[in-house]
Amino acid sequence: MSKASKSWAGAFLAAAVVGSLTATVIPAQAGTRAASAAHPPKAAPVVVASGLHNPRGVTVQPDGSVLVAEAGSGPATPCTASPGAITRCLGFTGSLYRVKGSRQSRVVTGLPSQLIYRTDGSSLVTGALRSEAGRNGAYRVVYGLSGLPADRAALGAGSGPLGTLSTARGKVLGDLAGHEARHDPDSVTGNNEVFSNPADFARDGRDFLVTDAGANDLIRVHPDGTTTTEFVFPNNVLPAASPAVQPLTPAGQAQAVPTGIVRGRDGAFYISDMSALRQGLGRVWRYVPGSTPTVFATGLTDVIDLALAPDGDLIALSYNTGTSTAPLPGALTRINKRTGALTPIDTGNRLTVPLGVAVGPRGDIYVTNNALGTSGELLKFPAR
Template sequence: MSRSRMPRIAACLAAVGGVTVALVPGSGQAAQGTPTVRVVAEGLNSPRGVTVLGDGTVLVAEAGTGGRGPCTKSTGASETRKCFGNTGSIYRVRGKHQGRVVRNLPSISDPAGREAAGPVDVVVSGDGYLVLSGAALNSAKRAQFGAQARRMGTLYHVGGRWHGSVIADLVEHETRLNPDGVLPPTGPGKEPLHSNPWRFVAAGGDWLVTDAGANDLIRTARGGPAHTELVFPHSELRARGSRAPELAESVPTGIVRGPDGAYYVGELGGRKPGAARIWRIVPGHRPQVFVSGMTSLTDLALDGRGGLVALSMGEAAGSGGAAKPGALYRIDLKTRARSEIPTGGRLRMATGMGIGREGEIYVANNGIGNGAGQLVRVEP
């Protein structure tokens, strides 16, 4: 591993934001036909993970807008002032009814909401919810935001019997163990050691959590310590005519359990075109790269027909150019063939997705900015 770390995923989102352009096909076969993309909900605050329940209800984790403080100035490359507040929430769409069903969850953000951290994923748990919080923090930095910020970077219960209880503290795990052994750089504008949980999935009686800040996969269970399941290595890119490979950090994001019992994990890949991979992981066996050559994956989902769907955030803007929009890809789990699902170039800073009973795809769109977020429905 290198001696530097990938900046927090929210900063990556901010870096490619703000411009809408025509859809640019990916390296796979471009899909044909006229897309049906409909806005289901608007005014969301940094939407992240999307969960579709069996009855068609859709849940969206909103990272929030931070608050009045405590505030600190980040020590990373952006040097941004950020403040804590209980503005994270869970947004629910059930038939014709929609709105926030859970409020007052911990959130940290800059004033514009371009680097918000807070709820990033949610599932129903008994008569409450199980919420995963992003962070982009280490333990010392989290403490600067006060006692109310203690659930930042944790997997915790909201509502029901276990309300307020924390299953796993991913920030503490990364700060104490630093599983990948990367030494954080020092000096002005450098990114410190940090954890930034992104997605989680059930694994028997445990949970598997991807940590986009720590580049690892963590296994955790109630009442037991967190365990490092896997550290993701860099991907190597070779430019034409170059002998030395260019390295891109993994930054693991989406995770699903496939119909074959294996777990599939996508990567942001350092925002570099073609650097993102999808891993196939069978516990007890060496992980394998399942698909490579993709770009900036933020989530994965199963389509219910034996296929895998990958969400790409798009490419960052080049020098003087415009950012490319996000995209959806369907991947055959048997042949690994990839085809693009048409979206008409309407996905921008797409941060999460879920798939409904009829194959409809719900995407958290415009994932940065206070009140700029959307939930859109794509009919493939």
């Protein structure tokens, strides 16, 4: 996607704002399996943590602790926007927030955090988007960028992890933005832009698989730091008479915008896409390494993240369920592990700007909510 004109996909994944997009209400795709009746409501959500700084992905660790990636708030003193131009500035306010039992704190601080002013005067923050604990107290983090390596370099010292999968100490494990700049894999779909905004990652043996929402691809990161294109997500087809989404995308099509990735009980990877923020166009892909990915579920809206339930079903988190003028609330949907059938989960309309989801071993669902700004929260929907 172009550096000059800010991509809506990059902007959304960086700040989860819909802006001036026009989302068209459409029926579920013809191939969509009918959704069953609403899943019984869970108990009222519990606010586990509050005052989080642009919280993004949430991960339940093997020891039962919950780890939240905080994108931060950019620099301590915000930079000055230049009217009509994209302005970027760097701070080190990102962090990793850990909850274990009654104890909670920021276990890592000082991570790079980018504040971006867009040409329309609005702003967004990107930085740490997903994290996991490694051995010996180490952490791995995937960082957003909303740009290319040249944009990152212009930010100055300390910006190196943006657009990469790195350790929290700053070692780059794989440069996703660099991969996009070198290869632009989704050009084969007719998307005439070069743009990177990594979203999520999962381990595959000694490798990692990373979704790049801006580049519309799945990238494999090898132990030596090299990267290869695993899969390019095809554009989705818009309903007839839909307004254009992007000028640099083929007419009648919408970029995939892959987001969450999780490994299922069957060993396959399941990956969500947003398909232009159109109601009912979102898809979940099933991918067995070495084979061709297939669409596993359709009929979703704005799926920003996926998690695995203890019984093997998928839990999808939708950033919103409405139109651009009335986008709220967010939603949780259970996806049957065998059929792909969708079952809404009653959240009591509690979700407002949710960006990350994880499920604990007992079925508790954790969601980062109010995820724009420094008053974010971590909610827990207890299992019945």
